Amino acid sequence: MKKITTVLLIGLILGLAISFVTAVVVEKTSTPEFCASCHTMKPMVKSFNISVHGSNNKHGYSVAHCTDCHLPHDSLAGYLIAKGKTGIKDGLAEIGLLGKPDFEKKYAEMSSYVYDSGCLKCHTGIKNPSAAYKMSEASKYAHKLYWKEKKEHKNISCVSCHNDSTNQNFAHPELLEHLRY
Secondary structure (H helix, E strand, O other): OHHHHHHHHHHHHHHHHHHHHHHHHHHHOOOHHHHHOOHHHHHHHHHHHOOOOOOOOOOOOOOOOHHHHHOOOOOHHHHHHHHHHHHHHHHHHHOOOOOOOOHHHHHOOHHHOOOHHHHHHHOHHHOOOOOOOOOOHHHHHHHHHHHHHHHHOOOOOHHHHOOHHHOOOOOOOOHHHHHOO
16 A cells, blocks of 8 residues: 555646646747747747837837747647647747748748637637727728628638738738848
8 A cells, every 4th residue: 555655646736846847848839039049930030029018018018928829728638739740840840840930921821839728718708798898880880890700601701801901010021021131
């Protein structure tokens, strides 16, 4: 009995230690500063820093991490799997094993790497706006259409309307210009 208790205690301590280290690594590798450590991501981080979600807001600090938008938030397992896959792919691209990424082409495909679950994690009042959630009548109407379309066809995403090509300064304003320099 003492042997079983010792093994369980060691397993518990080991599990907690692994969980703690994993949580710290996930958090540290989710920041714009970490993403900027890769040469290929510098234009994205530079653009992000002048956005509303970056430090160009009334608070003067970043209100989002890269992974808030670029990883799914539907489940912890899905988040960690996507983070692992994306991290490996980005690392291989950074060292040149996947070729240089064509960010201008990828920009047009943003709905494949910007997740609605990330938007909705922070913008919780979008689905059922209350009096406390300030939204114009036009925005309320547009978001009702979004939910209807999402329910019926699933071919719409937040970035279908909210993207920086419309000069709305959401996440990466002037990114294409930053990429060309």
